[in-house]
Amino acid sequence: MELTPDILLRAYAIGIFPMAEGREHTELHWIDPEHRGVLPLEEFHIPRKLRRRIRRADFEVTCDSAFTEVIEACAEPADNRPDTWINPPIQRLYTDLHEMGFAHSVECWHDGALVGGLYGVSLGAAFFGESMFTRVPDASKVALAHLVLRLRKGGFRLLDTQFVTPHLRRFGVVEVPRQDYRSRLAQAITAQARFPAEVSDAELAAFLKEVGLKEVGLKELRLKEVGLKEVGLKEVGLKEAGGES
16 A cells, blocks of 8 residues: 555554654555653653753754755665664655645755754644754754744644653753543644744744753752752761660
């Protein structure tokens, strides 16, 4: 059976997605992970250094202006990824989805060159992150931050990262069981959302400020927890010392 954009969207709606074993392999396999990577949009973390870099506007960030180039770059071999699951049929399918308005890209540019980006599929209020690439440090991270900002602005409820990696955990990605994921997915795809191509400087500044304040709050909470543990250990030590005397 030939895989079409319509079949692909139906697959996403029930929680499965296609991958190839390698770029030179023509056969596609349906993937349905037992545990799924999900990035809660309201719990997104941005390290302080990256927030500063985003504020400096080291990259020009656009959306849907170079989808074909982004997916091609994601399909290229990299130092840490000699092969890729993105083969020519997948490139054609997702390019068709983009032309239909169901797939989007975020691009980072420097001096007119495409240096990083990502792409994914949107369905209802769910966004399925597919792949990202970077040619200079932090470019894909900046693209991810801009994606989250746009998803929040557009009313999205679910950002599916498919898998969890140590890199993604730094940004707040969590692993959820398949059944939990399907429940979240069912609610998200029946809701309405839009993918905004543009965000204002004020919206970006407010987003970075909110994320920064949450980071400060988490740090203070951790310090408080450490302090309470230390107090508890001291009390235990005092009680033990008193019992021995």
